[in-house]
Amino acid sequence: MSPGAPGGFNCPHCGQHYSLTSEQIPQYAGQTIACTVCKRQFTVPTQLTPSVAVAPAVAQQAAMQQPGAAQPMAQPQQGFAPPLGFGAEGAVPTAQYAGPAGYPPPGYGPGGYAAGPMVSPPTSGLAIASLICGLLFFIPILPGLLGVIFGIIGINQTRQGRAGGRGLAVAGLVCGAVSLFIWGSCFMAPLAGFNRAVRTAQQTAKQAQCSSNLQVIGIGLTSYTNNNNGKYPPKLGALIESGDVPASAFVCPHTADTPAPGNGPKGQAANLEKGGHLSYVYVGQNLDSNSPDDAVVIYEKVGNHGNQGMNVLFKDGHVEWYDATQTAVLMGELNAGHNPPQQK
Secondary structure, three states: OOOOOOOOEEOOOOOOEEEOOOOOHHHHOOOEEEOOOOOOEEEOOOOOOOOOOOOHHHHHHHHHHOOOOOOOOOOOOEEEOOOOOOOOOOOOOHHHOOOOOOOOOOOEOHHHOEOOOOOOOOEOHHHHHHHHHHHOOOOOOHHHHHHHHHHHHHHHHHHOOOOEOHHHHHHHHHHHHHHHHHHHHHHHHHHHHHHHHHHHHHHHHHHHHHHHHHHHHHHHHHHHHHHOOOEOOOOOHHHHHOOOOOHHHHOOOOOOOOOOOOOHHHHHHHHOOOOOOOOEEEOOOOOEOOOOOOOEEEEEOOOOOOOOEEEEEEOOOOEEEEEHHHHHHHHHHHHOOOOOOOOO
C-alpha cells in the first residue's frame, strides 16, 4: 500500500495505487483486472479497506508542515480503480456514479476522462487467412479467389470495429486479385488460341462444303450440256427442274440463305432466284462445250465468307479458292468482260 494513501490497493507490477470507496470494495475484492498504467493483469486482494477521502496534495502539504518531517519521497501516480472487466465492458459513466464528492467514478481520471485505454480488439482471422491465401500465388486460381473473398469480409469486419487487422485484409485482397489476374491471363491465352483454331476449322469446313456444292453444280452442268448439244442453261433453275441438282446445293453454308421452296422441282426452280435461295453468281449463259476450260462458270457472292475470299467453278469442273486479293483481281477481270480472266 502506498504511503500517504491509506486504503485501496496497488498494482503488484508497477506500484500504481487505486483508491476505493467502501461501496466499491465488494465489487473489486478478489477480481482480476488490468492496470491502467502498465496494462498488465493482476488479482485484487480480498482484504481491502476504503481509501481516506483526502486529496493527495493536501496530505502531502500537511506532512511537510510538521516540524522535522522528512521530504516525502516521490510516490506512484494516484489512480482510481479501473472498472470490472476493464477493456470489455468499458468505464462507468459519470452520470451513473454516486460516490463521495471530489472522487471521480471508478475507471476515470482527472477531468472525467477514462483512466486506462481500451484493450485492442482481436485480429480478424479472415484477414489473416486472406493474406495467407494471397501469398499462395503459385497455386492456380483457388487461393487467389479465397484471398479476395476473405479480404473483403475481413475489411468489413475491421470497418465495423469488431476486429483488427485491416492492413492484413487489404494486403490479402490485393495479392489475391493479382494472383487471379496472372493465372487468368495464363489460362485465357491458350483458350483464346483454341477458340481461334476452332473458328478457323469451322470456316475451313464451310469453305469445303461450299466447294462441294459447286462441284455438284458442275456435274449437273456437264449432264445438262450433254443433253442440250453442248449448250449451257440460261439459268441455274434448269438444273433443279431437270432433276440433276437439288435446291440445297445452291446454298452456301456460310450464309443465311435457305433452299428454294416450291411444289416439286419446277416450283423450286421458279423460286430459286427470288432472293435468299441462291448464294452463287452464274456467268456461263454464253458458254458451250467448246469454250476454254479456264472460263469462269460460277463464283460466290462477295461476302459469303466474311470478305475473306470465295470459291470459283471453272468450265472444266474444278473449283478453286480465291483469297481477298485474288477475288478483287478476278472481279475486275470479269467486270471488264475478260472470261477467261487474263490474270489471277
